[in-house]
Amino acid sequence: MQIIDSGLKNGCQKRIARMTGKIASSSRRAVILLGLLGLVWTNNAYSAAKTILVLGDSLSAEYGLARGSGWVALLQQRLQAEKIDATITNASISGETTSGGKTRLPALLQHKPDIVIIELGANDALRGLSLSATESNLRAMIGAAQQAKSKVLLVGMRIPPNYGRDYTEKFFAQYATLAKQAKVALVPFLLDGVADKPDMFQADRMHPLAQAHPIILNNVWSGLKPLLAK
Numbered sequence: 001m002q003i004i005d006s007g008l009k010n011g012c013q014k015r016i017a018r019m020t021g022k023i024a025s026s027s028r029r030a031v032i033l034l035g036l037l038g039l040v041w042t043n044n045a046y047s048a049a050k051t052i053l054v055l056g057d058s059l060s061a062e063y064g065l066a067r068g069s070g071w072v073a074l075l076q077q078r079l080q081a082e083k084i085d086a087t088i089t090n091a092s093i094s095g096e097t098t099s100g101g102k103t104r105l106p107a108l109l110q111h112k113p114d115i116v117i118i119e120l121g122a123n124d125a126l127r128g129l130s131l132s133a134t135e136s137n138l139r140a141m142i143g144a145a146q147q148a149k150s151k152v153l154l155v156g157m158r159i160p161p162n163y164g165r166d167y168t169e170k171f172f173a174q175y176a177t178l179a180k181q182a183k184v185a186l187v188p189f190l191l192d193g194v195a196d197k198p199d200m201f202q203a204d205r206m207h208p209l210a211q212a213h214p215i216i217l218n219n220v221w222s223g224l225k226p227l228l229a230k
Contacts, residue, residue, distance in 0.1 A: 049085040050228055053108055055101050056092035056119030059190060063094045064202045069210040071217040078221065084228055097123045098137030105141050109148040115227050116145040119155040119190060125163060125171055135174050142182045151227045152184040155220065158195065187223040190216060
């Protein structure tokens with residue numbers, strides 16, 4: 001009886017071991033499968049080719065910089081490095097105002113961009129244009145882009161304090177207000193991390209040097225990346 005019991009015991013132990021091995025193997029396969037599914041989902045999030053329109057002023061038009069060193073050019077490199085299929089049309093012009101951007105935008109929207117980045121307003125302030133006009137123009141551009149089924153990333157700006165505290169604060173606040181009301185993505189301040197570093201600016205003290213543009217890109221990227229995954 002002891003021999004039989006021992007045999008039965010050994011047989012049971014072997015069957016249990018085989019079952020345990022199968023369960024462990026199945027678990028490993030399940031983990032691997034879930035991992036692969038995760039990779040597929042991540043890739044699919046960015047699988048559809050995107051088109052991005054940048055409508056900005058000299059800060060986006062590489063003013064005073066060698067071609068390919070501005071944040072828009074660096075953005076194209078970032079997209080390639082992230083393996084995100086997206087192309088950029090940089091329609092930025094030095095000296096552009098919100099009025100000029102509003103006038104040019106309808107023709108640009110005929111190309112059906114998936115995302116429109118609006119980086120305008122600083123030249124309005126430099127020219128002493130009213131806040132109400134700037135806000136109205138920005139609102140019109142956001143509305144036109146949304147009507148064209150484009151996602152919008154609004155880029156905020158600050159102006160020097162010598163324009164008066166009341167004006168400068170209202171100017172800056174209008175971007176957040178518009179973004180909230182229109183329900184669009186916002187980069188609070190394009191030059192965050194740059195504006196307080198004089199050595200990062202060109203001789204005019206208005207336009208950043210090439211070394212500042214990777215920082216500028218990171219500011220834009222934080223608002224842009226979620227839009228690329230939608």
